Amino acid sequence: MCNYNITMKNITVRNIPASIFEKLRLLSEIDRRSLNNELLVAIESGVKELERKHPRLAEGVNPAAQIALWKGLCGKWKDKKTKETQIKELLEDRTMGREVSW
Numbered sequence: 001m002c003n004y005n006i007t008m009k010n011i012t013v014r015n016i017p018a019s020i021f022e023k024l025r026l027l028s029e030i031d032r033r034s035l036n037n038e039l040l041v042a043i044e045s046g047v048k049e050l051e052r053k054h055p056r057l058a059e060g061v062n063p064a065a066q067i068a069l070w071k072g073l074c075g076k077w078k079d080k081k082t083k084e085t086q087i088k089e090l091l092e093d094r095t096m097g098r099e100v101s102w
Contacts (some may be wrong), residue, residue: 013039 028038051058061069079086 018074024038024042025035028035028043031038031041033041049059083088
């Protein structure tokens with residue numbers, strides 16, 4: 001049996017106006033959520049509103065379009081380093097990751 005973890009993306013939000021931050025903090029207290037979870041609810045609500053205004057957002061990128069975009073990027077990477085050096089650096093920068101029990 002595999003133990004898969006779904007990874008979530010992380011962002012840092014800077015320069016939040018004090019009035020917005022205070023409203024989020026107050027909402028988090030009223031709704032008994034962490035500030036982080038309250039921010040996620042607000043973002044989700046905002047994205048749903050944007051999808052309503054821009055229906056194409058709800059569709060996302062179809063797989064064929066995504067593949068075409070990736071193919072357009074193929075061979076575009078320019079670097080003065082040799083492939084061997086690039087591979088070596090990539091492997092050195094990676095971590096072993098977590099232990100997974102099967």
